[in-house]
Amino acid sequence: MLYCIAKITIKMVKKMSLKYFFKRFYFSRTQAPLLVTLGYTLTAVLWILGSSQLLSHIEDPKLIHQIEKFKGLAFVFITSGLLYVLLRSWYKRIMASHDQLKATLDTIPDLLFEVDLDGRYFDYHSSRDDLLAAPADKLIGKTIHEILPKDAADVCIEALYEANVSGSSHGKQIELLLGEEHKWFELSVARKIDLHSTKPHFIVLSRDITERKLTEEQLLKLSQAIEQNTSALMITDVQGTIEYVNAAFTRITGYTPQEAVGQNPQFLGLFKTPTNLYNDLWNHLIKGEQWSGEFINRKKNGEEYFQSIVATPIIDKNGNITNYMAVGEDITNRKKSEEQIHFLANxxxxxxxxxxxxxxxxxxxxxxxxxxxxxxxxxxxxxxxxxxxxxxxxxxxxxxxxxxxxxxxxxxxxxxxxxxxxxxxxxxxxxxxxxxxxxxxxxxxxxxxxxxxxxxxxxxxxxxxxxxxxxxxxxxxxxxxxxxxxxxxxxxxxxxxxxxxxxxxTEEMQQQSMRTLELSNALHHAIQNNELHLVYQPQISANSSTIIGAEALLRWNHPIFGNVSPSEFIAIAEDNGLILQIGEWVLRNAIAQTKLWIDKGLPPIIMAINLSAVQFRDTALPELIASILQEIQLPPEYLEIELTERAAMHDPEKAIVTMNKLHNQGIRMSIDDFGTGYSSLSYLKKFNIYKLKIDQSFIRDINTDAEDKAIVGAIIDMAKGLDLLTIAEGVETVSQLKFLKNQGCDEIQGYLFSKPLIPSEFESFVAERFNGSTLVS
Ligand SMILES: Nc1nc2c(ncn2[C@@H]2O[C@@H]3COP(=O)(O)O[C@H]4[C@@H](O)[C@H](n5cnc6c(=O)[nH]c(N)nc65)O[C@@H]4COP(=O)(O)O[C@H]3[C@H]2O)c(=O)[nH]1
Structure with a gap:
């Protein structure tokens, strides 16, 4: 009997492992101690009852005593043996499990802490002490707030509270400065089940995610760079199907990512880009080569645009092409500017x-x-x-x-x-x-x-x-x-x-242009060589036939070219810029001559001097005339400036300013060659002039040409209406004079009275005709 019990017990002990129980009897781990205890109790009870049963058959008290002693010792030995086997087996298992756990923990690169809800450290495990925020021996007993910077500690406590409420917390991240390195940790917290503790404890797993974080940051930067790039960016698979487009693509083309993804890039094409360009693009890409070129594409709204493209194959570490990337610039404006520049240049x-x-x-x-x-x-x-x-x-x-x-x-x-x-x-x-x-x-x-x-x-x-x-x-x-x-x-x-x-x-024109060139050169020395002089043509009152003025006319007598007409050389002087110098010479000499005649006792007359448009545009003109008058001491009322109609009308607003300045200096102004230009009546009214000179082209045929008659009549009437005097130039015949007088023309100038005269001739002319009345009005 005893033998049987011992055999069963040993067998049970031998087989007494969690595995045995679990596998054979489907017991849970928590039922194992109960079963062992029950097994032991059963064995002990059977032992006591069985041995007492055996002893009841023995009558010798001595033998009984000895057997009881033996029985007791045997029970002690057997149970001790059993206890030993059991403890040894369990201890081995615990050690093995402990070693396994330790080995498992050692393989985890993460830090493990056991803390309470206040964040006080109770235990830790670290395979890398350099990741601890404080030396390992100073950790236990301290709180998270004593070890970590406030921001990081707050996050930890937040995770603990979250785990306290919901059992676990994941994903909270803290940043720590360890040595000189910034490290990022991700926290996983689980509330520890501890029936004996009143305060909850937590297992905190702190994972070093610095590298991941850096990679993430890097990736974020890259993806932001791509997304926020001002160039349109498109990524396709190897078949050329669009997988990704950035915001600039949408901004430029009008197509959203949803509309573009899944399409072939040619959906933007207009069939204006030559097919061989696409072929060339793909030939390069499939060979793993970059390609660049320009396309004419179409936006979603139908608008055409020029796009410069750089297409690049994306190659993995094994050398396989995984995708293609195209970066496109909208170069429509550049193209338009280039076209514009080309157009403007050509x-x-x-x-x-x-x-x-x-x-x-x-x-x-x-x-x-x-x-x-x-x-x-x-x-x-x-x-x-x-x-x-x-x-x-x-x-x-x-x-x-x-x-x-x-x-x-x-x-x-x-x-x-x-x-x-x-x-x-x-x-x-x-x-x-x-x-x-x-x-x-x-x-x-x-x-x-x-x-x-x-x-x-x-x-x-x-x-x-x-x-x-x-x-x-x-x-x-x-x-x-x-x-x-x-x-x-x-x-x-x-x-x-x-x-x-x-x-x-013709050949003759060739010679004419040669002459112009030679005259231009010769004109440069005309003043120094005393080749210029003035002649004076009398201006006569139509009613009284008295001399009221003279027009100064320039003459150039060149030793080789002889007398050159002012109509020819004035234009040359205007072209080569000498007109300002020559014009000043005329002003000075004509004013000096007037003064001389007055000083000589000749009846005072008004000296009309021609002014070139170039001179009139010179802003220094009013000051120049004032200084010459001042220098020669001639009162300004003896001077009249003749300005051609064209010169006055070239820039009427400016002309008004200059005329006003001259008028304020007391100088008279008249419009020469009137009728040949396109005078605006409104400007004529604003011009500070006192006389219109009717061009001789209207006078020439005045007696035969009805149109000329009408024009001259109209000019005189208009002048009267504007309160202006009129003078007719180129009057050669008495009939012309009669017509003009009848029309009410105020003054006459022409060969009928006199050709332009040199000063001495002019003096004789005046002496002959002067009737003693004062001529200055
Ligand atoms: N057929 C004919 N012609 C007559 C008669 N009466 C006068 N003439 C000519 O008609 C022109 C009148 O001068 P203009 O219209 O101011 O036309 C002038 C004037 O525009 C310009 N000119 C002359 N001297 C000067 C000057 O000192 N400065 C400027 N800027 N131009 C001047 O040269 C132009 C030509 O001057 P000139 O050859 O002296 O020619 C003068 C004069 O000799 C006539 O009855 N019949």
Whole structure:
């Protein structure tokens, strides 16, 4: 019996393992101690009951005593043995489990702490003490707030409270400065189940996530850089299907990521980008090479835009292409600016015609072809007649409109291969390939005819004419410079010979331009060489026939060129800038002569001096005249400044200012050549003038030409209406004088009374005709 019990017990003890119980009897771990205890109790009870049963059969008290002693000892030995086996087995298991746990914990790189709700440390485990915020031996017993900086400690306590409420807390992060390194830790907190403790304890797992954090930060930076990049960015898979687009892509194209993702990038295409460009792109990309180029794409709203693209394959560490990335810039504005710059550099912004630069390009091409084929070509210089007057009187807007209209008309007349360019102002240059003299004549006539047709502008209907100069290649020159110069000279000839006509360049014109050049050079020395002098033409009162003034007229007598007409050399002096110097000389000498005559006792007269437009524009003019008058001591009322109608109307507002200054100095002003320009009556009223000089072109045929009669009559009536005097110049006949007198013209100047005279002749003329009355009004 005893043997049986012992055998079962040993077997039980041997097999007494958690595994045995769990596997055989499906007991839980917490039931194991109860079972062992029950097993022991059962064994002990059986032992006592069984041994007492055996002893009841023995009668020898001594034997009984010995057996009881043996039984007791045997029980002690057996239970001790059992206890030993049991304890040894369990201890081994505990140790093994402890070792396993320790080994497991050691493999975890995280820090483990046991803390209470106040954050007081009770235990810790760390495989890396360098990650502890304080030395390990100083940790236990301290609180988190004593060890960690406040911010980090607060987060820890927050995690503990969260775990206290819900059992666990995950994901809270703290940043610590360990040594010189910033470290990031992520906390996982679990409330520890401890039945004996009244205060809850927590296991805090603190994971070093510094690297992850840095990677995250890096990734965040990268993704922000991509997302916030001002260039449109697109990532596709290897098939070219869009996987990602950034905000700039949406901003530029108008397509949202939802609309773009899943599409092929060509959905933006317009079929304007050549197919071979796409082929080239893919050929590069599949070879792992970068590609750059420009596309014409279309936005969601249908608008076209130019895009510069840099496409790059994305290659993984194994060398495989995983994606493609395209960075695109909207270069529409740049393209437009480039086009604009190109246009402005090569074309006239007003008319859209080629400018000089573009014309030169085309000229070079035409001349190279003409040279090879030995064909002539023509260069025509077109200048609009009286354009300045249109501009001055009708305004620049009308002038611009006219130029645009004329450009279109020129284009409609000429051939495709002809070049029509605008050099500026009202000057056009035509380069006409394969054009000889005969063809040029036909074209020039056609141009004049067509241009002369009425042009309807928005507010006006105008009829304008051109003066055309023609130079032929190769007879008149074989370079642009020469042909242009010669065509210009021919055009100038057309102008002076009546306008609305064309002239071919001739040898004689060549000589004329040579003469202009020589005169220009000679004029530089005219003053020093005493080659200039003044003559004076009397101005007579129409009613009393008395001399009331004189006009000073300049003469140039050159030792070689002889007497050069002021009409010729004044224009040259205006061009080469000598007019200011010469004009001052005239002012000084004419004023000095007037003073001399007064001093000599001649009846005082008004000296009329011509002023060039260039002089009139000089802001120093009023001071210059004042200083000369002062220097010579001539009262200003003896001086009259004659200004041509064109000079006055060039910039009327400025003219008013200058005239007012001169008027305030007591100087009289008159308008010369009146009727030839386009005077605006409103300005005429504002000009501080006292006299209008009727141009001699109206006087010449006044007795025969009804139009001239009407014009002169109108000018005189208008002058009276404006309270101005009138003087007629170029009066040669008595009938002209009669007509003028009848019309009420105040003064007369012309060969009828006298040609311009040198001072001594003028003095004799005055002496002969002076009737003693004072002439200064
Ligand atoms: N056929 C004809 N002609 C007559 C008659 N009476 C006068 N003339 C001429 O008509 C011109 C009148 O001068 P202008 O209209 O001011 O026209 C002047 C004036 O614009 C300019 N000029 C002359 N001297 C000066 C000057 O000192 N300064 C400036 N800026 N221009 C001047 O040169 C132009 C030509 O001057 P001139 O050759 O002296 O020619 C003068 C004069 O000699 C006539 O009855 N019949």
């Amino acid at each position: 074309f006239d912004p007003l008319t859209g015609l080629p400018n000089r630069v573009q014309m030169e390009d085309r000229f070079n091409y035409i001349i190279s072809i003409s040279r090879r084929n030995e064909h002539p070509f023509a260069l025509m210089f077109l200048d609009l007649d009286h354009f300045k007057d249109i501009n001055d009187s009708l305004g620049h807007k009308v002038g611009d409109e006219l130029l645009i209209n004329l450009s279109q008309r020129l284009k409609s007349i000429l051939r495709e291969e002809d070049t029509i360019s605008r050099l500026g102002g009202d000057e056009f240059v035509l380069v006409l390939p394969d054009t000889d003299a005969h063809a040029a004549t036909v074209i020039a006539q056609k141009l004049l005819e067509s241009i002369h047709q009425t042009i309807v502008l928005s507010e006006y209907e105008l009829s304008v004419t051109f003066s055309i100069g023609i130079a032929l290649y190769p007879s008149d020159g074989n370079s642009l410079e020469v042909l242009l110069k010669n065509a210009d000279a021919a055009m100038y000839r057309a102008k002076i010979e009546g306008r609305n006509s064309y002239r071919f360049f």
